[in-house]
Amino acid sequence: MKEAWRGITSMTIGGVLIAALVGIVSYAIWTLPAQSVGLADAAAAELERSGVSNPVTSVLLNYRAYDTLLEITVLWLAVLAAMVLVGGWSTGVGQISETQNPVLRGLVRLLTPLMILISGYLLWVGGHAPGGAFQAGAVLGSAGVLLVLAGVDWTRKVPPWGERVLLTMGLTTFMIVGLGDMLLQGVFLEYPPEYAKWLILVIEAPSGLSIAAALIALFLGGRLRCRHMMSDQMSDEGV
Amino acid sequence: MDAEWAMTGLIMVPLAAAIVVYVTATRFVAAWGVAVAMIQTGLTFWLTRSILQSGPVQVPLGGWEAPLGIPLYADGISVLMLIMTTLVGATSTCYAAAYFSALQHDPRRSSSQPTIQTFWPLWLILWSALNALFLSADVFNLYVTLELITISAVALIGLAGKAQALVAAIRYLFAALMGSLFYLLGVALLYSTYGTVSWHLLAETVQADVLTWCAASLMIIGLLLKTALFPLHFWLPAAHANAPAPVSGLLSGLVLKASFFMILRLWFYVFHPVMPVSAGWMLSVLGSAAILWGSIQAIRQQRVKLMIAYSTVAQVGYLFLVFGLACEPMGMLAWRGTAYLAFAHACAKAAAFMVAGSLMYMVGSDLLDRWEGIGRREPKLIFALALAGVSLMGLPPSAGFIAKWLLLNAAIGNGRWEVAAVIVLGGLLAAVYMFRIIGVSLSSAVPMPETMPIPRMMRWAPLVLAMVVIVGGIVTTEPIRLLEIGAPPIAAREVAP
Amino acid sequence: MNQILLWTMLVLPLLLAALVVTRADSPILARLIAWAAFPAVLLALVPPFQIEVPWLLLDSRLGVDAMGRVFLGVTGALWLAAGWYANAYLANDARRHVFQFFFLLTMAGNLGVTVAQDGASFLTFFTLMSLAAYGLIVHDHRAASNRAGRVYLMMTIGGEMLLFMGLVMAFHETGTLVFSDLSTKLALSPLRDIVLGLLLAGFGVKLGVMPLHGWLPMAHPAAPTPASAVLSGAMIKTGLLGCLRVLPLGMIALPTWSDTCLFLGLLTCLLAALIGMTQRNPKAVLAYSSVSQMGLVTVCLGAALVKPQAWPVIGSALMVWVVHHGVAKAALFFGVGIAGTRMPTTAARYLITAGLVLAALSLAGLPGTMGFAAKTALKYSTANLESWNDMLAWLLPLTSVTTTLLVSRYLWLVWPGRHAGHGRLSPGMVIPWGGLSMTVVAGFFVMRWQTLVNPAWTTLAPSDLWIAAWPILIAVALAGTVILVARTLPTNLTAMLAAFRIPEGDLVIPLIATIYRLRRRGYRVTAVQLPQRSRRLQHALEETVVPRLVQWLDRMTRSLENDLTAGLLLVLLAVAMLLISMT
Amino acid sequence: MTYATLYAICGVVLFGIGFYGTVFCRHLIRKVMAVNLMGAGVFLVMIALAARTPSGAPDPVPHAMVLTGIVVAVSATALMLALIRRLHHQTGLTELPEQMEH
Known part of the structure; x- marks a missing residue:
């Protein structure tokens, strides 16, 4: 009482x-x-030099690209953390086996290519309209998760080093571009204006893949490659 | 030109090393860590020299000046914090290398954690994020770096794998996220009012209105939670005490300083003109309470690592005395003292945690009762602990003494006798808990036979760090001079007594 | 050149200490350690000078001045002697290098104190010395040593904090840390009394003035003999040096502090001697003797604060006294180690007995020894104090009586040949001891032709001799009677009298007994008989006050340190800060 | 009072609800959801206040910040869930123990 x-x-x-x-x-x-006004006018004024015509992308990958670099690091860091915490004892999601649900499998077969296509489109369109690496990565990632849920064990084919490269390639490219800029222009991440458009795309494409890989890995408990689960490890489904 | 490379390098080198270590899954992972430590030492030295010669440096990343871009900014206090990070980071790296390689051969190890491979990328990212935070000139960028720090810190605690550590990590994570979201809401309000997130520009335009007070309060309070100022310290002792040996020192020494540094920046560089004196006093009162509460709890503990963790609660209290004292004539002294205390505490506390970790590794427990007579087996470690203790107590010759000297001067100069009394009392209480540990470990009991041999590096790393604290109390002009570079405008308020 | 000598003196012990850690068992190192204090002796011979070291601490001043020179000379000589003595004394100790390590650190601190000319460096060296001495006190790790070490640490750190606070305030009041300016400006400051109170209390702990003397009789017996010698001969005098540095001596009269000093000094002087006579450990007897002698010093300080114009006389008297007490006390402590060894020949035994008696009687002020000069000097310098004159006139001879009784007790306890000796009498121990014992006499004659010392103090006129000698003769007669009576007493009465024995450390014993009992760690101070009243206090503390406090803290911890409270406090603080800002 | 401020105030209320949940909910998954609600509230504030430009085209900087914030929130949520799963796997707990056991 x-x-x-x-x-x-x-x-x-x-x-x-x-x-x-x-x-x-x-x-x-x-x-x-x-x-x-905020910074809307300032951002619009420099849009010419930023290499893209979508103001959000210009902020994200040019004016405040450093934030974005750290943000991709955060995502990778979360994967590492999940791997530390979960990777030791579990493979992530529940049972992944040849599932008996034909509808899901059929749907997945239809949706996956479409989602990959959409993510590619989103990546490209980010330069001048809403879209970009994060959106593309999210769609691609959900395609991957959908596949895993449907029991399509595609991740088994990814070699261990491949998984690690996939997870870090966005960040690596970002850093290489940034340091290259520094060698050319003297300041980290300062794109030469004439190449800005292409450099942004060079960063975005692997970043999108890395983001997708990170999202899938987070879903699977820190790893892309999921082994078949041992029967005695099924007890952790309650949470 | 020089300073830009050093600043970028300080952030990017550990990050790049983290990627390399992770992707190649190399067996010589510790060697990479040590290499990074050496590079970082060189870069810090380089940056310090350049700052001492030519004053504060601002680097517009991406070629975009504030408000559109994110500049990196280095002045005296941020360089002092960087030196602190490099010293503690480099010694912790050597310590961790020895610790994890010893752990791999430890027959008592029960869990199948892949500790060594995962520790390094996490720690290297943490290192990079700490440097990034100390160099940031943008309040939103500070948020991102702070989140990087939090997530890697939580994962590092989780590395211990025990249930206690997990509970502590979860509690810490929830507290930290709440704190960050408070901070982020404050950032949102600031941006919507002033249209910028650069603290330099905010400092120029900030006005005393309700929105600014809201933003300031939300940001400061959120950061208080992350800095574990009493009474928001509930998550700290368990988190710091249950983390793996090399991690505890990093958490207490560096991670806490990150959010404290942000409070210092925001308060003295941005909000100082618009916040009333009484708000600063509120923080100082909490700080005083923290000194007493943390010290008393430290004395009460039975586990050494918990004692040291509660000691951190107390020492954090000292750092917050400045907010009340800086409002009055001797503000500059208090400011210098606090910055120096942050440095001194980081080194001393990391050394103390390393000693505790080594002895815990040796005996298999950090219960004080199990440590009887341990000092006769490991005199170097106990000596290092004693040196760290000297600084925590504020006795000379140590950096802690100089810092407390400055703080006491400020307190007395402002006629704040009660603050002076708390400072001295806190030193006495620190003596009680430090000598409780040292006394027990030097007692005549015969040390237990079933112990693990300690790798040599786990003896020398804390000793070196403890020596740094002592040297920092002997050679003081350079650090104090460093702190004058880019000092906040409270300098103008200094009046001769 | 002088600078190089100064730096050598400070750095050499530290360097050697570092070497001890790395190469513990080098015979060359051991020999070097014995000579580590030699630069200090040399430095005491050079003319006064001062250097500024801006990068060290807070703009340090180091140097030798007229007063510091005396301290430096005595300190250096004693550490030198102790270094030689320790080499022989600890030759068979397996943990010798640990002792050497702390010995060197303490030495560096102690020598540094004598050359520090500003508050920050003084406090630094003072702390180094005090903390490192802990290692010397607990060297053998017996239960008693550990207990003594703890009491020592508690009191020392308490003292340090008082000094810290006092120096910060002094700095704030005067704007300088350089002693020469500080003491003058401090005399005029409005907060003078508070600052001086803090500083005097802080130095009083080191000096062992009652009631701050608790650590001293515990620590001296616990430490190995060479360490006790420097502890008593050199280190506690840093407390005096500190007082001399900060007090505005010779400038103004401070009635409050002079009365306090005179009262506490006399109290210490007599009471410590009485307690000391009940001791069974010769080192404890010597420790109480030191406390008692420090009482006399405090009386002198008090006198100087009553009559500023008398300061030059009192000052030089104090210097004589510092030399005398340092040498004699160290000789007596060394004697404890020597008297306990097996004597090779009867002649050696007689010689050693003679040396011990000489040093002991010097402490009592026997004519023809340095003690005589010191006592006479004290008498001259404290004469003609208006309010205290009558009392001092009969109290000073009384202290001579008590001191003589005390050293008689010491001689009775160590008398060579009374107990079966153990260990070999080695030249490494005898030479430093013999040197000091001879200095007791030689020093007197050096002082006679030394111009700095007032010739009246070293006169050998019959009237002065008689004044100095009668208290000693009375005391010797008294001691002889006591011994004779004790022989005839029935044994059960002796046992009853033993119940009155006061434990080493007198006042602190009930306090630490409580603390130990509460910790339930098996440290029972069962050997200690507690008087009824203190037992009741102890009971109250153990049964009610402390458990309630702990209960309350537990409850507070539970209600404060949980997620829910923290969440509520978080939002409470946010709202509070907002409201504070808005109003 | 414009629509932007209304949405922003809604965001603050959402933040408050989330905060209440974080403090008072005991089950860890609820706590995770509550923290995310707090985050959503903050993001709503940022987005809403970005729409106050005279031209009508929203300010892109807060949008980019929110994108960054979302990624951080995703990462933090993933970490929380990983920790909670690990704790549950190891101890069967779904709530944090009330008493601090150090």
């Missing part, structure tokens, strides 16, 4: 405090002027 009261008390206090915080922050937002 006492416990319950204590729970209710703390919930009330917490609720009130959080409401107060939300209220103050909301009030602060309400005081904002209705219009503000």
Whole structure:
């Protein structure tokens, strides 16, 4: 009884405090002027020199490319972390075997090529319209996950070094391009304007693949290559 | 030109090494770590020299100046933090190399963790992220680097594999994510008001209005959670104490300093003109409470690593005294003292954790009772612990003494007797817990026979680091001079007593 | 040249200490260590000078001045003697190199203190010396040594903190750390009394003034003999040096502090001698004797604070006293190790007995020894203090009586040939001891033609001789009577009297007994008889106060350190900070 | 008060709900979801406030930041899930133990 009261008390206090915080922050937002330029004009003004015509991509891969480099590192880091934590004892998802579900298999057969195509399109279109490496990687990654779920054991064919290369090739390319720029221009990641378009594409393509690989690996518990699961390791499905 | 290469190198070299080590899955992984340590030492030296000669450096990455691009920026305090990272990082690297190779041959090892192969990329990424954070001049970029640090730190704790470590890692991760999201909300508000995320530009345009206060409070409080200031320290002791031996020192010495450095940057370079004195005092009061609470808890613990971890809670408290003291005439002294204390604490605490790790490896436990008479077997390690203890207590000759000297001067100069009393009392309490460990380990009990031999590097690395703390208390003019480069505008408020 | 000598003196011990770690068993190294303090002796002979070292600590000043020279000379000579003595004394100790390591560090600190001319470097060397001495005290790791080491550490670090605080405040008040400026400016500062209180208390711990003396009688018996000698002969005098450096002596009268010093000094002087007489360990007797002598020093400081114009006289008296006590006390400590060995011949036994008696009586102020000069000097310099004159007039002879009784007790305990000796009498031990014992007499005659010492102190006029001699004669007679009476007493009465024996470290014993009991670590101080009152206090602490405190802390920890509370506190802090900013 | 501010305030409320959940939920998966809700709230604030440009074309910088933020959130979520699975596998726990066991 006492416990319950204590729970209710703390919930009330917490609720009130959080409401107060939300209220103050909301009030602060309400005081904002209705219009503000931010960096939209500045970004648009330099769009010519950035090598792409989609402003978001220009921010992502040119003005603030350093952030993006670190972000790709974060993704790879998460894979490493998952591998440390899960890789030792499990292969990730549940049972991967020749599944008996023909509908799923059929659908996968239809969808996978389409998804690969779409991801390629998204990668290309990122230069001038919404899209880019992350979107492409996400679609490609989900295609991979779908395959695994359907029991198509495609990842078994990936050699261990291939898996590692696949996961890091985006980051490696990014760094090589950045350092190459530094040799040419003197500053890390400063693309020569005339090659910016191509350099961005050079970075994006492997990055998209790496992102896709990382997403699949995260789904599988830190590894791309999933072995067949031992029967005694089935108990961890409860979470 | 020089400084740019050094700055980029400090970030990119460990990252590149992480990729190489991971992709090639080389057996000589430790050698790569040591090579990186050597390169980093060279680069840090290079950068320090160039900063001392020509003042703060700003590098517009990608050729884009702020606000559009992300500049790297190095001034005195960030270079001091980089030196700290390099010193602790290099010694930890050597220590870890010995530790993991010893662990592979350890018959007591039960779990089938692929520790050695996974430790190195994680640690190298952490190293790169720490350097990136100390060099960042962009509040959103700081968020990304901070997340890199958090994720690698959590994974490194998880490396221990024990249930306790996992619980600690989960708790730490949740706390850290909450903290980051508070910070990110603050960044969102700042950007929507001022249209920039460069702290240089923010410092020029910041105004005292409700939105700025909201943003400042959210950012600072989020970072407080990550820095584990009392009473938000609940996650720290377990996380730092249960991490593998080479990791604990990195967490206490470096990872905490990262978020603290961000608070220091934001507070003194951006928000200082608009935040009221009382807000700073709030942090100082919490800091004082942290000193007392952390010290008392450290004295109460039975496990050595927990004692050292609680000692970190206390030492973090010292770092926060500056926010109250810097509002008054002697602000500059407090600022220097705090920056130097961060440096001193990193080296001393990492050395202490390394000693604890070595002895724990030797005995198989870090229960204080099991350590009776251990000092007679390992005098070098206990000596290193004693030297680190001298700095934690604030006794001369040690960097901790100089830092506390500056802080005490600031406190007394401002007429803050209660702060001065807390500083001294904290030193006394530190003496109690440090000598509890040293006293037990020097007791006359015969050390237990079933121990593992300690690799030589696991003896020398902490000793070297402890010596650095002592040297840092003897040669002081250069570090203090370094701190004057690009010092925040509180310098103007300094008034002769 | 002088600079090189100064740096050699400071760095050589540290360098040797580093070498001890790496190559422990080199015979050449052992010989070098014995000579490590030699540069200090040389440095004491050069004319005064000062150097500025801006990169060291907080803009350091090092140098030798008139006062520091005396300290430096005595300290260097004692460390030199102790180095030789230790080489022979610990020849068969397997952990010799550990001792050497701490010995060298302590030496570096102690020598550094004498040449430090600013607060920061003084405190640094002082701390180095104090902390390294811990290693000397606990060297043999007996339970008693460990206990002594802990008490020593607790009190030393407490003292350090007081000094730290005091120096920061002094710096803040005066804007300088250089002693020559600091003491003058401090005299005029509004916070003078607080600052001086902190500094005096901090140095008082080292000096062993009651009630801060607890560590001293525990640590001296625990440490190996050569270490006790320097501990008592040289190291506790750094407390005096510190006082001399910071007090505005000869400038103004400070009635509060002079009265405190005079009162505590006299109390220490008499009480320590009384407690010392109940001791059974000759080193403990000597330790209490040191405490008692430090009481006298404190009286002198008090006198100088009453009458600033008397400072030049008191100052030189103190210098004489520093030399005398350092040499005599070290000789007596060395004597403990020598008297316990097997004597090769009867002649050797007589010689050694004679040397011991000489050193002991010098401490009591026997005419013709340095002790006589020191006592006379003290008497002259403390004469004519308005309010305290009458009391001092009869108290000073009384201290002579108590000191004589104390050294009699010491001689009784160590008398060569009374116990079966063990170990060989080696020249490495006898030579340094003999040298010091002879200095006790030789020093007096050196002082006689030395111009710096007031000729009145070293006169051998019959009236002065008689004044100095009668307390000693009374005390000797008293001691003889006690011995005779004790022989005739029934044994059960002796046993009853033994119950009154006060443990080494007197006041701290009930406190540490409580701490140990609470820790339940098996350290029972069962040998110690506690008086009823302190036992009640101990009981209250153990049964109620501490458990309640622990319970409360446990509850606090539980309610504070959990996810939910932390979450609530997080949002609470955020809201609080927002509200603070807005208002 | 524009639509942008309304959405932004919604984002803050979402942040608050997520925070409440993170503090009060005991089951770890719920906590993970709550943290993600907090993240979503912040992203909503950023996106909403980016739409206040006079021209109507949204400010691209917060969009890029949100993209970065999402990737960070994905990585952190993956790590959380990995940790939780590992803990469950090893101890069977689905909640953090109440008492801090060091």
